[in-house]
Amino acid sequence: MKLLGISGTITGSKTLVVVEKVVELARRFDPQIETEILDLKKFDVQFCDGRHPDAYAGDTKKVIDMVSSADSFIIGTPIFQASLSGALKNLFDLVPPSAFRNKVIGFVATGGTYQHYLVIENQLKPIAGYFRAYTAPGYVYAHTDHFNQNNEIIDSDIIVRMENLAKEVVHMSKMLTPVGEL
Amino acid sequence: MAKAVIISGATSVNSRLNGIENEVLAFLTRERIEFEQIKVRELPPEDLIYGKFDSPEIAIANKKVESADAVIVLTPVYKASFTGVLKTYLDLLPQKGFANKIILPLVIGGTFGHLLVIDYALKPVLSALGATTILNGVYTLDSQVERIEDNQYELDSEANERLQKALTDFAEHLRE
Numbered sequence: 076m077k078l079l080g081i082s083g084t085i086t087g088s089k090t091l092v093v094v095e096k097v098v099e100l101a102r103r104f105d106p107q108i109e110t111e112i113l114d115l116k117k118f119d120v121q122f123c124d125g126r127h128p129d130a131y132a133g134d135t136k137k138v139i140d141m142v143s144s145a146d147s148f149i150i151g152t153p154i155f156q157a158s159l160s161g162a163l164k165n166l167f168d169l170v171p172p173s174a175f176r177n178k179v180i181g182f183v184a185t186g187g188t189y190q191h192y193l194v195i196e197n198q199l200k201p202i203a204g205y206f207r208a209y210t211a212p213g214y215v216y217a218h219t220d221h222f223n224q225n226n227e228i229i230d231s232d233i234i235v236r237m238e239n240l241a242k243e244v245v246h247m248s249k250m251l252t253p254v255g256e257l
Numbered sequence: 258m259a260k261a262v263i264i265s266g267a268t269s270v271n272s273r274l275n276g277i278e279n280e281v282l283a284f285l286t287r288e289r290i291e292f293e294q295i296k297v298r299e300l301p302p303e304d305l306i307y308g309k310f311d312s313p314e315i316a317i318a319n320k321k322v323e324s325a326d327a328v329i330v331l332t333p334v335y336k337a338s339f340t341g342v343l344k345t346y347l348d349l350l351p352q353k354g355f356a357n358k359i360i361l362p363l364v365i366g367g368t369f370g371h372l373l374v375i376d377y378a379l380k381p382v383l384s385a386l387g388a389t390t391i392l393n394g395v396y397t398l399d400s401q402v403e404r405i406e407d408n409q410y411e412l413d414s415e416a417n418e419r420l421q422k423a424l425t426d427f428a429e430h431l432r433e
Contacts, residue, residue: 086308122302122342123335125269155348157385158378162306165341168268172336198338201377205337 079145083163094151100241123168147248154186175206181244262325266332266343276402276410305345334366353387362394
C-alpha cells in the first residue's frame, strides 16, 4: 500500500509541515506502508487545458502519475478565499477521474482564522465525492496558533487529531477492497 | 455610468464557454454597458500559480475588478467544481474584492447533475470575497453550445432564453 501526501500549495510552508507529519504518523502506526510526498512547490505543473490526462508531459505528467499510482492520500491545502487553493484545484482538474476512485483520502487544511474549519466539509469533500473516493470521517484543521516560530507543530491537541487521521486512513485503506476487485 | 468586468476561467481558448461569453459581450454592447474582460488563461501562469500579488499584469486585472460595479464570473465545471484556473486568479484578489458589486455567475457543464456547483462551490467563494448581491446564475450544458466555423458558436435557443433573462435582470440591477 502506498500512501501519498499531497501539499497543495506553491506558497507558504505550514501545509507541507502538516501533511508530512500526518504521513510520518501513518508510517509510525504501520511501518509496512510505503509513503511518498508530492509537494506542489517542487514541480513545474502546467495549467489544465482540458486535454486528455495522458497527453501531458514533464512535471505535469509526473504528478498525474504519482497520484494515479498511489493507493491512499493525505491531501493538504491552505485556505484561500474560504476554499481550497487554485494550485490544488488545478491538480484535481489534471488527473483522470479514475485517479482517486475507491481510494482513501484524509484531508488537512491550514488557515489563519478558526472560522474556516468547514472548508474541508463543504469545498473539498464534494470533490472527493465526484472522484468516488472514500473520505476519512475525521480531518485536521491547523491554525497558525498551533505552530511555533520555526513552523513546528507544538499544540498537543492537534497532534492527537493528526494521529487519529493517520490511523483512520491506514485502517480504511486496509479494510476497503476496491469495488472493482470484489 | 455603470461598468462591468467579465472574468473567464475557461481552461482552453476554444472552450464552449466562449459561446456564452460572446452572448454576454453582445448583450452588454447592445445595452451600452461599459465592460472590461479578464481571461485568466491569458494572464502570466507563473504569476497566478506562485500567487504573485505584485505582478503588473495581476495589478491591471485587479484594477479592472476594483473599478467595476458588477462582475460576471464564467467557469466550466471541472471535477464537480469551478476550475483551478479561475481559482488561481480569485486567490489573488484582495480581501472583500467583490464587496458592493453585483455578481452574475455563468457556468457550463457536461451534465445537468452539476447545476448546484453554482450554489455549493462557487457562491461560498464569491461570498468570501465580500459579495452580497449574487444574482441567480445560469447553468448551460456543453451540448447546448454548438461550434460553428471561424471560432463562432451557436447557443441553443432554450439556453439562450435563460441567459438573456438573467442578463436583463443583471442590467436592471446595474441601473438601480
